[in-house]
Amino acid sequence: MSFNWIDKSQYTLDSFLLMDRWLIRMIINTSNNWPEYAENLSLALASKPYVAWYCSKKAPEIKEKVEQLVLSAPLNATNEQIKKAEEFIVEATETSIIYTDPINMNRNCNYIYNWKEERLLELVDFKDKIVLDIGSGTGRLAFAAAKLARKVYASEPTDMLREYMKDKIKNEGISNVVVVDGTVEHIPYEDNTFDIVMSAHVVGDYYDAEIAEMERVAKNNGYILDCIGDDDRIREKPDEEMLKRGFEYLYHKSTLGGDIYRYRKQVMK
Known part of the structure; x- marks a missing residue:
């Protein structure tokens, strides 16, 4: 494909x-x-x-x-x-x-260029929160959250993408975003660190292990979010595996015609 x-x-x-x-x-x-x-x-x-x-x-x-x-x-x-x-x-x-090629990634990937940051910010209250973005890519979610959050940690295993985010931080004088290496399977932080743990196009290969690791670093009463971009993919229903694991979903139709399901779950420890 x-x-x-x-x-x-x-x-x-x-x-x-x-x-x-x-x-x-x-x-x-x-x-x-x-x-x-x-x-x-x-x-x-x-x-x-x-x-x-x-x-x-x-x-x-x-x-x-x-x-x-x-x-x-x-x-x-x-x-x-x-x-x-x-x-x-x-x-x-x-x-x-x-x-x-991060610049062309932003230009050519429909789930990035067609996305609106309100789709993330309406999921939970980001004001003054400590946030982890897993698989941050070019920073679509991280930089949107940073407009309200106290601190955002952008975890990304790809060096070229990390360097792109670091350049953006320097060039735009962004003071509350930190770029780190890491994957969803091995999050490089201690238990109960973040108010919000978010990702997009990351969870789905090994649901139990991935979500367990996200829950581990989330604080009690914190949130886990899965906020994909606005692509053109037709999805007939929400991800049943996410629903089985206690996530609720919000739905909207993208301007490209895709069916977009966003997920959130409050962590209770």
């Missing part, structure tokens, strides 16, 4: 050189269950040995897999075959490549 978040003609496999360990690991491991992807990735990596080298060094746990992919590349491939293989991988990994 293509989201058309990037102009694929403007990107090459060299984008991998800007990626973090977790992204490289995910991209390489995708080849385990997608034969066509593995075939094209092997040829693309073999044609750019410096990218293969970087992947092996950045994520040594997949070094053997990278070597296997390179060795399995067909010999005597034509320039046209190599070009098509690279184009295939660029298209297949666009949702990772966009993380290396």
Whole structure:
């Protein structure tokens, strides 16, 4: 599925050189269950040995897999075959490549540019609160919350996105946003730290573990929020897994036609 978040003609496999360990690991491991992807990735990596080298060094746990992919590349491939293989991988990994280009991420990702901050601020009272934003990206939620909150901690595992937020903080003189590294599975804070713990497009791979970690760092009577952006996706109903775990939802129709469900839960300890 293509989201058309990037102009694929403007990107090459060299984008991998800007990626973090977790992204490289995910991209390489995708080849385990997608034969066509593995075939094209092997040829693309073999044609750019410096990218293969970087992947092996950045994520040594997949070094053997990278070597296997390179060795399995067909010999005597034509320039046209190599070009098509690279184009295939660029298209297949666009949702990772966009993380290396925060400016275009803001411009091209519909769930960012089409979103209004009121969709977040109406969920709970942010005034004078201590807030954690998990998977902050370019800071859509974090900077909206910062207009009311006492302090916002923007947790983001991608270096390029962290640097983008740091630049925004410096350039705009924002004094109450702190950018940190971290993931929803391993939040780098002590128990009962935050009044509000929020995320978007993060929860859903391992509901129990992810929500348990968010609840751990939330204060008693604090809130957990899941506030996705206004995309064009048709959703017939709210996420039953969220409802099972005690979340309530608010619904609206985005201007792009998508069905948007936002979730909140008060934490009782």
